[in-house]
Amino acid sequence: MNPVLAELHDKARAVLDPVHYDFFAGGVGDEIVLADNEAAFRRHALLPRVLRGKGNSAEFPVLISPTAFHKLAHPDGELATARAAEGTVLVSSMASTVPIADVVAAATGPVWFQLYLQPDPRVTEALVRRAEQAGCEALVVTVDSPVFGRHRRDIANEFHDLPSGLAAENMRDLAGVAGPRDIEMAAFSWQDVDRLRASTSLPVWLKGVLHPADAVLAVGHGVAGIFVSNHGGRQLDVVPAALDALPAVVKAVGGRVPLVLDGGVRSGGDIALALAMGASSVGIGRPVLWGLAADGEAGVHRVLGVLRDEFEHVLAMCGGELSHDMVVARC
Numbered sequence: 529m530n531p532v533l534a535e536l537h538d539k540a541r542a543v544l545d546p547v548h549y550d551f552f553a554g555g556v557g558d559e560i561v562l563a564d565n566e567a568a569f570r571r572h573a574l575l576p577r578v579l580r581g582k583g584n585s586a587e588f589p590v591l592i593s594p595t596a597f598h599k600l601a602h603p604d605g606e607l608a609t610a611r612a613a614e615g616t617v618l619v620s621s622m623a624s625t626v627p628i629a630d631v632v633a634a635a636t637g638p639v640w641f642q643l644y645l646q647p648d649p650r651v652t653e654a655l656v657r658r659a660e661q662a663g664c665e666a667l668v669v670t671v672d673s674p675v676f677g678r679h680r681r682d683i684a685n686e687f688h689d690l691p692s693g694l695a696a697e698n699m700r701d702l703a704g705v706a707g708p709r710d711i712e713m714a715a716f717s718w719q720d721v722d723r724l725r726a727s728t729s730l731p732v733w734l735k736g737v738l739h740p741a742d743a744v745l746a747v748g749h750g751v752a753g754i755f756v757s758n759h760g761g762r763q764l765d766v767v768p769a770a771l772d773a774l775p776a777v778v779k780a781v782g783g784r785v786p787l788v789l790d791g792g793v794r795s796g797g798d799i800a801l802a803l804a805m806g807a808s809s810v811g812i813g814r815p816v817l818w819g820l821a822a823d824g825e826a827g828v829h830r831v832l833g834v835l836r837d838e839f840e841h842v843l844a845m846c847g848g849e850l851s852h853d854m855v856v857a858r859c
């Protein structure tokens with residue numbers, strides 16, 4: 529791993545309350561998928577093309593995936609993340625510890641709002657209005673969580689509630705309930721996606737699709753794009769690594785909507801592999817949390833800077849272009 533990312537992870541582990549470190553680091557079940565998300569990149573290799581007369585491109589195909597409770601990592605919380613994001617799209621979690629309006633105000637680039645549909649449609653509606661009024665540019669509906677993931681570390685640590693003074697700020701004062709409501713998980717259907725799309729002019733993305741048939745349905749239901757993601761190994765411990773699920777989704781979608789690959793991306797080479805395999809961009813979860821815990825805004829800034837620098841270098845080495853024929857198995 530890049531020594532800067534390793535250093536930030538080590539520092540985060542050292543400074544965080546061990547219970548909060550486990551919340552950020554942990555996964556569901558035996559954490560097989562958590563490990564496999566990173567390992568999958570090691571099972572693939574890139575055959576660079578030569579003599580193409582091309583260098584790197586200006587595009588940085590990375591966005592910040594939504595993660596909950598940034599104030600557990602650093603007192604500035606999501607404000608620090610937003611300031612560090614610069615031109616990178618920040619997907620702000622519905623479970624942020626800073627209200628979405630303040631996240632958008634602190635950001636200099638686009639902010640998208642991650643949403644868990646709520647059983648009470650008035651709550652969902654109010655959250656959507658809140659995201660729109662804040663100036664969010666898209667909604668990202670997480671669809672891989674009909675129930676909460678069972679995180680053994682959190683159960684062992686008895687981590688169930690935020691410390692006093694912290695709350696999921698977006699959940700305050702919704703549909704007649706004062707103070708923060710609990711975020712609820714429930715099973716929804718494609719009809720709920722249609723209803724959401726009809727209720728807003730914002731583009732609606734889905735996050736947490738692994739089956740190619742669901743990706744095809746998503747396109748049919750008019751989504752703007754799809755996050756191919758297993759939630760960083762936090763929901764179901766029998767699924768493939770996110771990277772291993774990507775090719776079938778790429779094939780099924782056939783370029784009709786952009787695909788974000790999220791889970792286990794830790795280097796410029798990982799970004800290049802995901803793009804060569806057909807992702808339009810990648811999402812980064814935990815490395816942002818490590819940067820934030822280690823050094824606030826500056827730490828997140830370093831994480832993005834390292835990934836940008838490595839990706840540009842890899843792309844230049846590959847002749848400035850990435851395509852599926854360049855991907856081979858590492859034997």
Ligand SMILES: Cc1cc2nc3c(=O)[nH]c(=O)nc-3n(C[C@H](O)[C@H](O)[C@H](O)COP(=O)(O)O)c2cc1C
Pocket residue numbers: 551552553565593594595596621622623642670735757758759760761762790791792793811812813814815
């Ligand atoms: C501590 C933590 C909190 C998360 N919270 C959310 C969330 O609120 N909403 C969501 O859609 N995904 C959430 N995720 C999943 C991330 O968006 C993303 O899918 C995952 O972290 C990507 O994998 P990576 O951490 O290996 O980069 C969370 C992940 C972590 C590690």
Ligand SMILES: O=C(O)C(=O)c1ccccc1
Pocket residue numbers: 596623711759762
């Ligand atoms: O921990 C998570 O992965 C997550 O998605 C979440 C959702 C709601 C509240 C806190 C975290």
